[in-house]
Amino acid sequence: MNSREKILQTIGQNKPAYVALPPVNSFITQTDDLLNTFAETLTASGGFCTVVADLQPVKDFVLQQKQKGLEVIVGVEGLSDNNIGSFKNYSAVQLQQVDTVVVKGSVAVAENGAIWVTESSMGNRVLPFISEHLIIVIDKESIVANMHEAYKRITIDKEGYGVFIAGPSKTADIEQSLVVGAHGPLSLQVYII
Amino acid sequence: MSKRVIDHSEEATAFLKDEKRAAWHDETLWFVRAKRDKAANKIPDWEALRETASKIKEHTLSNLDVLLQEFESKAIANGITVHWASDGDEHNQIVYDILTKNKVQNVVKSKSMLTEECQLNHFLHLKGMQVVDTDLGEYIVQLRHEQPSHIVLPAIHLKKQDVSETFHEHLQTEKDNIDPTYLTRAARKVLRQKFITADAAITGVNFAVAETGGFVVCTNEGNADLGAHSNKIHIACMGIEKIIPRAADLGVFLRLLTRSATGQPITAYSSHFHKPKEGQQMHIVLVDNGRTRQLGRPDFRNSLKCIRCGACFNTCPVYRRSGGHSYHNSVAGPIGAILAPNLNMKDNADLPFASTLCGSCTNVCPVKINIHEQLWSWRQLLMKEGYGGVAKKTAMQTMAAVLGNSTIYKLSGKMGRKFMSWMPGLVNNKFNPWYKQREMPAPPKQSFNEWYKQNRKNE
Numbered sequence: 001m002n003s004r005e006k007i008l009q010t011i012g013q014n015k016p017a018y019v020a021l022p023p024v025n026s027f028i029t030q031t032d033d034l035l036n037t038f039a040e041t042l043t044a045s046g047g048f049c050t051v052v053a054d055l056q057p058v059k060d061f062v063l064q065q066k067q068k069g070l071e072v073i074v075g076v077e078g079l080s081d082n083n084i085g086s087f088k089n090y091s092a093v094q095l096q097q098v099d100t101v102v103v104k105g106s107v108a109v110a111e112n113g114a115i116w117v118t119e120s121s122m123g124n125r126v127l128p129f130i131s132e133h134l135i136i137v138i139d140k141e142s143i144v145a146n147m148h149e150a151y152k153r154i155t156i157d158k159e160g161y162g163v164f165i166a167g168p169s170k171t172a173d174i175e176q177s178l179v180v181g182a183h184g185p186l187s188l189q190v191y192i193i
Numbered sequence: 194m195s196k197r198v199i200d201h202s203e204e205a206t207a208f209l210k211d212e213k214r215a216a217w218h219d220e221t222l223w224f225v226r227a228k229r230d231k232a233a234n235k236i237p238d239w240e241a242l243r244e245t246a247s248k249i250k251e252h253t254l255s256n257l258d259v260l261l262q263e264f265e266s267k268a269i270a271n272g273i274t275v276h277w278a279s280d281g282d283e284h285n286q287i288v289y290d291i292l293t294k295n296k297v298q299n300v301v302k303s304k305s306m307l308t309e310e311c312q313l314n315h316f317l318h319l320k321g322m323q324v325v326d327t328d329l330g331e332y333i334v335q336l337r338h339e340q341p342s343h344i345v346l347p348a349i350h351l352k353k354q355d356v357s358e359t360f361h362e363h364l365q366t367e368k369d370n371i372d373p374t375y376l377t378r379a380a381r382k383v384l385r386q387k388f389i390t391a392d393a394a395i396t397g398v399n400f401a402v403a404e405t406g407g408f409v410v411c412t413n414e415g416n417a418d419l420g421a422h423s424n425k426i427h428i429a430c431m432g433i434e435k436i437i438p439r440a441a442d443l444g445v446f447l448r449l450l451t452r453s454a455t456g457q458p459i460t461a462y463s464s465h466f467h468k469p470k471e472g473q474q475m476h477i478v479l480v481d482n483g484r485t486r487q488l489g490r491p492d493f494r495n496s497l498k499c500i501r502c503g504a505c506f507n508t509c510p511v512y513r514r515s516g517g518h519s520y521h522n523s524v525a526g527p528i529g530a531i532l533a534p535n536l537n538m539k540d541n542a543d544l545p546f547a548s549t550l551c552g553s554c555t556n557v558c559p560v561k562i563n564i565h566e567q568l569w570s571w572r573q574l575l576m577k578e579g580y581g582g583v584a585k586k587t588a589m590q591t592m593a594a595v596l597g598n599s600t601i602y603k604l605s606g607k608m609g610r611k612f613m614s615w616m617p618g619l620v621n622n623k624f625n626p627w628y629k630q631r632e633m634p635a636p637p638k639q640s641f642n643e644w645y646k647q648n649r650k651n652e
Contacts, residue, residue, distance in 0.1 A: 004277035007433065007481045011258040014489030019255040022248040024441050028238045041458060089471070092389040092423035111448075112458035125470050126422035129415045129462075130389075147444040147459075156440045157271070157405035160468030164447075167461045169415040173330035173346065175353045176221055177373035182329060183384055184415025184462075 027148055034110040034143040035192065042113030045167035046180045047188040051140075055079060058137060058191050062102065070099035075123055076137050077104070084123035092126050101131035105138040105165075105190075107153045111146040114166035115190065119159040128165065134185040136165065139193050201547040202626075204519030205511075218350065219513040225346075226507040228456025229557065236448065246445050247561035250498035253436055254488060260403040260436045261479065267406025268477060271468045276478045281311030284480045288313060288395065288428055289320060291476055295426055297322070297392040301384075303410070303417035304328040305397030306344050306501055307430050307480055309523035310536075313395075324395075325387050327416040329380055336363045342517025344524055345454045345503035350516050385419070394420030398431035399500070400446055401477070404439045407467035408477065411450065411460040418464050427469065428476045433484055434497040446500060449559040453502040487535045492570040496531045498560040505554035505564055511547050520544060527554035531567040534575065542580035545571035603642065610636045 001009070030037075039049040050057070055078050062079065065072045075084030079102070087095065103122050105115035115136050122128050144150050156162060169184030180186065209215050233239045253260060265275045278284035284307075292300065300317065302308065302324055314324050314335075326335040330347035334340065336359050341347030348356070353371035360366040366379045388394075396417045401408040408429055410417045421427045437446065451457045469475035488494050506512045506526035517525035522533040522541060527548060533541035545568045554564040575581055576589070595605050613636040622628070639647070 003279040010485035019251040021252040129418045151444045157467045164463040174373040179377040182414035
């Protein structure tokens with residue numbers, strides 16, 4: 001008998017009597033003031049949050065960074081230099097100098113400041129992590145109250161990979177002192193349109 | 194009982210010798226516990242969440258074989274290779290075979306308590322492979338040739354100065370520069386190169402979803418993602434109890450996990466892996482290593498509901514004052530003390546006694562494991578199986594004899610009071626562990642029984 005069979009057989013012998021699976025749809029959803037709740041929560045987690053009327057401030061920022069000679073990769077529709085698709089097959093070594101990546105988030109969660117970013121919107125899975133700085137653009141309408149609402153809106157296996165991002169990379173592993181910017185991005189800026 | 198290499202109470206004594214450091218450890222973890230309370234209190238139906246999480250896990254355990262097979266077939270359909278390992282050795286061999294088949298020399302690893310349990314690093318190191326732990330806390334303890342002392346805060350036993358010295362030695366940072374940002378940046382520089390120049394990445398798994406055949410990994414540092422996405426091979430290692438039935442269940446667990454662990458609303462990254470990226474191999478190793486045996490112990494199977502948040506560590510008065518290394522097990526703290534005896538009853542017989550049974554662990558557990566009751570049940574079982582030690586057994590037998598007979602009880606009470614007032618040194622001495630850090634109470638002149646008889650006579 002191989003290990004798979006042995007494990008499954010032992011579970012069959014040892015498992016307790018069947019317990020029904022509970023529903024997960026009866027939790028309190030606080031829907032008032034989603035925008036401010038989201039902004040406050042994300043700010044508390046070390047992110048920056050700016051409410052904008054349209055994409056113009058994002059365009060201005062990207063231009064500014066590029067003029068400084070920094071490598072910026074853009075993955076938001078409506079921005080003229082949307083080039084994220086062309087980096088799909090780049091290796092991490094080739095992407096290690098990237099300064100800023102701009103991506104679109106599809107669902108944002110007020111309660112914890114998390115934003116769902118899919119593989120197709122990041123072009124290359126490593127981009128939101130290897131970049132020194134990350135910018136996520138979201139629509140105000142995409143903010144939901146909590147994780148239950150978020151999972152109703154997304155299909156986690158629609159693509160090969162997806163991630164909730166809720167701030168810049170951080171650590172408190174040295175004597176519990178919070179340091180923003182561990183191995184991933186040193187900063188996260190969210191633009192809410 | 195044969196003498197084990199490490200004994201919890203002996204190690205705790207050593208830990209407490211540095212009073213200042215021990216006090217810092219205690220206070221810091223209590224601060225994390227307080228942050229957990231604050232985060233939990235912000236959720237109006239926190240208790241309903243805990244109850245639901247507990248029920249989902251109970252369902253999972255009652256249907257584990259079915260869910261594992263559902264997960265396996267969905268994962269295979271997603272293009273993931275699924276492996277099964279009965280124990281730690283088989284797990285290590287599977288990982289090694291994948292690595293050698295692909296001519297891997299350098300591996301980056303993000304946090305996985307399972308690989309600690311199986312001692313994978315040690316195994317691969319002996320085979321000549323380089324494995325770098327990339328979680329900052331784990332990286333620090335790896336450089337120091339130590340074990341993590343906490344499942345969420347691996348280097349909580351260390352101070353800035355310790356980290357500074359370690360980094361000065363290994364990363365050539367400035368001597369005595371103890372600035373956490375400076376030290377973190379130094380590690381960032383080294384580890385980012387490790388991520389992009391490695392040949393394979395190993396990660397743990399926080400949740401594996403049966404319905405979709407994918408898995409979720411939570412980190413604050415982004416190290417699991419940097420490793421997994423930078424490399425051609427991603428191996429995810431998980432205990433079989435990490436399965437949850439539905440994608441919607443993630444909503445429940447991700448709301449509970451980090452709030453319980455550190456008081457954060459969620460980790461910076463909650464990554465959902467379902468398919469390997471183009472040109473990548475993705476492997477999952479499903480590991481038993483005693484879990485099916487624990488499933489067959491009605492008193493202890495609930496321990497398999499654990500989601501490894503560490504809340505029971507932070508609240509535990511014994512853990513906070515003894516440190517993680519005193520538990521001599523990959524998972525320390527109260528949950529470790531009920532998991533470890535299942536792995537090896539003899540070597541871990543001391544751990545269920547490393548508790549005051551105050552029940553705080555049970556109160557904070559996000560999946561409602563009755564930890565303190567299981568600690569008590571393990572004590573019963575360990576004594577019955579003969580792992581309690583001669584001293585404990587003799588003491589228990591003596592106590593049973595004294596408390597079971599009123600004549601002996603009265604007589605020994607009288608003798609005790611006399612001895613304690615005439616010759617306190619006879620009981621309050623270094624051979625009696627009860628008097629360590631304790632002052633002798635003044636013995637009463639008479640028992641209540643004697644007082645009652647005397648006063649009634651005077652009426």
